[in-house]
Amino acid sequence: MEAISMENVSKNYGDVRAVDALSLEVPAGQVVALLGPNGAGKSTAVGITLGLVRPDAGRVSLFGAPPAEAAARGRVGAMLQDGALVPNLTVREVVGFVRGLYPAPMPLDGVLEIAGLTALAGRRTGALSGGQAQRVRFATAIAGAPGVLVLDEPTAALDVAARRAFWAGIHAYAGEGRTVLFATHRLEEADENADRVVVVARGRVVADGTPAEIKARVGGRAVRFALGDQPAAGLDRLPGVTGLEVRGGVATLRTGDPDGVVAELYRTGLRVRDLEIVTPALEDAFLSLTSKER
Numbered sequence: 001m002e003a004i005s006m007e008n009v010s011k012n013y014g015d016v017r018a019v020d021a022l023s024l025e026v027p028a029g030q031v032v033a034l035l036g037p038n039g040a041g042k043s044t045a046v047g048i049t050l051g052l053v054r055p056d057a058g059r060v061s062l063f064g065a066p067p068a069e070a071a072a073r074g075r076v077g078a079m080l081q082d083g084a085l086v087p088n089l090t091v092r093e094v095v096g097f098v099r100g101l102y103p104a105p106m107p108l109d110g111v112l113e114i115a116g117l118t119a120l121a122g123r124r125t126g127a128l129s130g131g132q133a134q135r136v137r138f139a140t141a142i143a144g145a146p147g148v149l150v151l152d153e154p155t156a157a158l159d160v161a162a163r164r165a166f167w168a169g170i171h172a173y174a175g176e177g178r179t180v181l182f183a184t185h186r187l188e189e190a191d192e193n194a195d196r197v198v199v200v201a202r203g204r205v206v207a208d209g210t211p212a213e214i215k216a217r218v219g220g221r222a223v224r225f226a227l228g229d230q231p232a233a234g235l236d237r238l239p240g241v242t243g244l245e246v247r248g249g250v251a252t253l254r255t256g257d258p259d260g261v262v263a264e265l266y267r268t269g270l271r272v273r274d275l276e277i278v279t280p281a282l283e284d285a286f287l288s289l290t291s292k293e294r
């Protein structure tokens, strides 16, 4: 049975179609990124997954049950974009309280350790930094030992070191066969942390695969070399070239056949220096996929 199943789910806000016939099946144990630009519909999709937003059409289930039922059984944990903490309680008290709401919670010390809060357990939550407070939200999300963890832009307010520590905690949690669905607009975050990247634009899935597959889908690879002040005329018509860009004296030829293009390039008689074959960054793939939709 799939951990998360969304079938043809749609949601409108007035004239805005926030989610448009979105389908997504996530097997247990997968870490999935919902990657898309601002306004793509990620938060709405996350809200629907959690049963917080009612879709206009379509079906959602978590382990075969409606989201509200899965939540009531403690099978889903969530970390949303905003979430206040009770300021006068200590970290241990807050996490302990939330833990007590679930039928089969994780041991308290285990939660604190995974979330990186052991040394902060006695601190009042009102005296935590933004990154530390975010770790408490993470701890409350996992306290009930949910099989599915849903995170909406979980590291938006964190610096690089805090992000790294945060993801180490998520991976420690996910490593035990749990499922994680996280929304992000940060490409490298999806690339580094997800087994699978689902690219969303205008409420629809525009690509779905491993980070490597997503990159491979957009125009294969590129041959790049220093052109200097030589003319670029004709390079875009070389056999196998699907796109040409010249910037700062460097030419980038997009192609599905880099070896063939290199051979053609040497036949032109141009002086070719600093030749390299590159795979486009996830960022290029992402822009290309989401802009096609516009």
Ligand SMILES: Nc1ncnc2c1ncn2[C@@H]1O[C@H](COP(=O)(O)OP(=O)(O)OP(=O)(O)O)[C@@H](O)[C@H]1O
Binding pocket: 013, 016, 017, 018, 036, 037, 038, 039, 040, 041, 042, 043, 044, 045, 185
């Ligand atoms: N409660 C609401 N009322 C009206 N419109 C909404 C509401 N929530 C979302 N929308 C609209 O639906 C679309 C999708 O929004 P959503 O927040 O799901 O996108 P997102 O991908 O999470 O964006 P971001 O990365 O900016 O958080 C946007 O056009 C947004 O303005």
